[in-house]
Amino acid sequence: MKPVHILLLGIVLALLALPSFLTPGLVNAAIQMLIAALFASAYYLLCGQAGMLSFGHAAYFGMGAFATIHAMNAIGGTGLLPTPLMPLAGAIGGGAFGFFAGYFSTKRTGTYFAMITLAIAELVHALAPHLKALFGGEAGVSATRMPAWGFTFGSTNEVYYLTLAWVALCLTLLYLYTRTPLGRLTLGLRENTHRLRFLGYNTHGLAICVFVVSAMFSGVAGGLLVVSNEAANYVLFDAHLSASVVLNTYIGGVRVFLGPILGASLMTFFGYAVSDLTQSWLLYQGALFVLVMMYMPNGLAGLFGQIGQWRSRFGLAALIPFVLLALGAGLLVGGGGAFAIEMLQRFLSQDYQALASANAAGTWPPIRLFKHDWSPAAPGTWLVPATLLTAGAGLAVLARQWLRRLVQREESNRAAAEASVPGDAA
Amino acid sequence: MSDAILTLRGLKKSFGDIEIIRGVDLDLLGGERHALIGPNGAGKSTIFHLISGNIAPTAGEIMFAGKQIGGAQPQAINHLGISRSFQITNIFPRLTTFENLRLAVMRAHGLQYNFWRLVDNNRRVREQTERLLEMVRLQARADSIAGEMSYSEQRSLEIAMTLASDPRVILLDEPMAGMSRDETEYTSNLIREVTKGRALMIVEHDMDVVFSLSERVSVLVYGQVIATGTPEEIRRNASVKEAYLGEEVAA
Numbered sequence: 001m002k003p004v005h006i007l008l009l010g011i012v013l014a015l016l017a018l019p020s021f022l023t024p025g026l027v028n029a030a031i032q033m034l035i036a037a038l039f040a041s042a043y044y045l046l047c048g049q050a051g052m053l054s055f056g057h058a059a060y061f062g063m064g065a066f067a068t069i070h071a072m073n074a075i076g077g078t079g080l081l082p083t084p085l086m087p088l089a090g091a092i093g094g095g096a097f098g099f100f101a102g103y104f105s106t107k108r109t110g111t112y113f114a115m116i117t118l119a120i121a122e123l124v125h126a127l128a129p130h131l132k133a134l135f136g137g138e139a140g141v142s143a144t145r146m147p148a149w150g151f152t153f154g155s156t157n158e159v160y161y162l163t164l165a166w167v168a169l170c171l172t173l174l175y176l177y178t179r180t181p182l183g184r185l186t187l188g189l190r191e192n193t194h195r196l197r198f199l200g201y202n203t204h205g206l207a208i209c210v211f212v213v214s215a216m217f218s219g220v221a222g223g224l225l226v227v228s229n230e231a232a233n234y235v236l237f238d239a240h241l242s243a244s245v246v247l248n249t250y251i252g253g254v255r256v257f258l259g260p261i262l263g264a265s266l267m268t269f270f271g272y273a274v275s276d277l278t279q280s281w282l283l284y285q286g287a288l289f290v291l292v293m294m295y296m297p298n299g300l301a302g303l304f305g306q307i308g309q310w311r312s313r314f315g316l317a318a319l320i321p322f323v324l325l326a327l328g329a330g331l332l333v334g335g336g337g338a339f340a341i342e343m344l345q346r347f348l349s350q351d352y353q354a355l356a357s358a359n360a361a362g363t364w365p366p367i368r369l370f371k372h373d374w375s376p377a378a379p380g381t382w383l384v385p386a387t388l389l390t391a392g393a394g395l396a397v398l399a400r401q402w403l404r405r406l407v408q409r410e411e412s413n414r415a416a417a418e419a420s421v422p423g424d425a426a
Numbered sequence: 427m428s429d430a431i432l433t434l435r436g437l438k439k440s441f442g443d444i445e446i447i448r449g450v451d452l453d454l455l456g457g458e459r460h461a462l463i464g465p466n467g468a469g470k471s472t473i474f475h476l477i478s479g480n481i482a483p484t485a486g487e488i489m490f491a492g493k494q495i496g497g498a499q500p501q502a503i504n505h506l507g508i509s510r511s512f513q514i515t516n517i518f519p520r521l522t523t524f525e526n527l528r529l530a531v532m533r534a535h536g537l538q539y540n541f542w543r544l545v546d547n548n549r550r551v552r553e554q555t556e557r558l559l560e561m562v563r564l565q566a567r568a569d570s571i572a573g574e575m576s577y578s579e580q581r582s583l584e585i586a587m588t589l590a591s592d593p594r595v596i597l598l599d600e601p602m603a604g605m606s607r608d609e610t611e612y613t614s615n616l617i618r619e620v621t622k623g624r625a626l627m628i629v630e631h632d633m634d635v636v637f638s639l640s641e642r643v644s645v646l647v648y649g650q651v652i653a654t655g656t657p658e659e660i661r662r663n664a665s666v667k668e669a670y671l672g673e674e675v676a677a
């Protein structure tokens with residue numbers, strides 16, 4: 001078995017054991033992570049493999065969700081399909097709408113393609129609240145999970161296992177897809193559509209196929225969300241969801257299959273973990289995205305790949321100080337940044353400003369953050385993030401120097417090795 | 427030699443106000459090797475673009491096996507049996523050489539919309555891809571990223587991709603540009619070998635290659651064919667000498 005297989009097996013076993021260790025709230029978060037991972041992977045098929053950047057993937061996710069909720073409500077609430085098969089309705093809903101949207105949008109490429117997908121998603125988002133029969137207006141549509149196959153689907157754990165089974169199946173299928181002729185041609189589409197046409201391929205037909213497959217799996221993700229929530233609302237079509245899947249996919253890395261899965265699960269987890277602590281989660285998500293794009297365009301997965309490559313070049317022992325320094329820099333900068341953002345966010349909030357203006361002029365009431373009261377007027381308060389950020393930057397410089405030294409050492413070793421075999425030159 | 431398989435009649439192409447192809451009549455006979463020569467900017471590549479469906483003619487006819495193909499889609503023309511290479515290397519730069527060629531090979535196997543079979547398990551596709559790699563001496567480069575290979579290796583890949591669909595007519599646009607003497611000679615022999623039983627039209631600036639490889643030569647100057655004939659006839663033709671070949675060949 002290759003290391004990657006062992007890793008995957010480990011992940012699957014951990015995921016199977018998960019609910020016995022977690023609170024229902026965390027199991028719910030795990031369900032959201034699984035769904036986000038599937039959605040990102042379906043999106044990656046289009047954007048990473050086919051090179052078609054869609055800005056409106058919420059449309060297919062949402063169509064899958066609504067197809068599923070109507071399937072659950074069909075036949076007087078008994079459902080069109082047994083509950084475990086419900087996400088199939090999502091696949092059909094997402095895929096069918098994907099065919100319609102894909103037929104038109106894939107007639108264009110690049111920016112025009114992106115704009116058409118954006119426009120279609122916005123159109124759906126604007127129309128949905130008015131189509132009450134289909135999307136239930138502002139209130140949305142709700143449904144109930146019916147017992148099936150000996151399961152009640154009444155507990156979060158059962159929903160978790162159902163979601164896990166579907167996500168595992170779909171990710172396997174999406175992976176296998178990359179090894180099929182159509183999957184290989186998807187890469188060709190990204191690399192050189194023009195050449196494909198002169199090899200005899202109908203590139204519009206190919207692009208529609210890829211679009212439909214991506215929309216279909218997005219629809220399954222939407223269906224899973226509905227099975228879990230027992231409700232769907234037109235907010236699912238919100239541009240925020242379209243943006244999230246783009247950000248998650250790129251943060252995870254668009255070069256490898258596991259990248260978007262990693263990105264989406266991590267970001268969903270952080271979103272869940274900090275949603276009680278901060279109101280600025282979107283700001284962090286955006287900042288992280290900018291940082292990743294600037295300093296590691298291949299995403300988190302690319303980072304792991306890079307570290308692996310360095311390890312084989314320089315050896316593990318030489319690399320550990322670098323990793324520690326970089327980690328320290330990341331923590332310090334992250335901490336300092338979070339402190340500054342949270343402080344500013346509280347300071348600039350309307351509530352606080354109202355409170356401050358009610359106070360006597362020139363005095364600022366203290367702000368509570370991380371279980372302490374901080375006075376915004378005291379320089380010490382702002383010294384905290386400034387110190388953290390400076391220290392983080394210092395560590396980053398050290399980490400860089402360390403890496404440079406490793407490269408230099410490698411070069412001098414190579415030069416020495418070449419010098420020691422003079423026989424070659426003769 | 428048999429009848430014409432590809433015929434151009436009164437072919438014209440303008441870009442804006444400028445007429446680049448100004449009434450070309452040309453016959454490509456079944457099974458012949460036909461060179462298209464002419465000075466830079468004469469319109470040789472434009473003729474290939476017209477035949478292969480990259481651009482549509484302004485006027486005139488392109489007949490392939492009795493069918494009018496002017497203005498048809500590139501993939502439709504390819505399906506009929508015309509395959510072309512590009513003067514400016516046109517490959518899948520970030521895929522491996524093997525993958526590049528496999529994409530080209532797969533088409534003839536009708537696998538375009540196949541998503542239920544693993545392509546690695548298709549023995550016929552793999553063997554044909556390997557055979558083509560060997561043919562253009564790239565088997566050692568199978569796993570290299572195509573865009574990172576040397577220029578002449580990319581040219582070889584381009585030729586192999588063109589041959590992959592088992593075409594009846596092959597259009598090669600300066601296939602040996604940038605190759606060394608040895609590579610040119612090898613490729614020239616290869617082209618002679620693989621075009622047996624097919625019709626070849628080749629644009630080439632290397633006159634040694636042109637005269638040794640081709641059975642007939644057409645000379646294109648300013649978007650018009652000023653002469654067609656055997657290499658001997660072309661060498662002797664006074665207007666060709668004047669327009670293009672110059673003293674270098676006449677000597």
Ligand SMILES: Nc1ncnc2c1ncn2[C@@H]1O[C@H](COP(=O)(O)OP(=O)(O)OP(=O)(O)O)[C@@H](O)[C@H]1O
Pocket residue numbers: 441446464465466467468469470471472473513
């Ligand atoms: N799309 C286009 N728009 C405008 N002009 C074009 C276009 N394509 C080609 N031309 C012009 O048509 C003329 C013929 O170009 P073409 O590439 O066919 O020449 P060629 O005979 O292949 O030359 P070379 O030997 O340099 O490859 C050139 O003057 C070129 O600038």
Ligand SMILES: [Mg+2]
Pocket residue numbers: 470471472513599
């Ligand atoms: Mg040319």
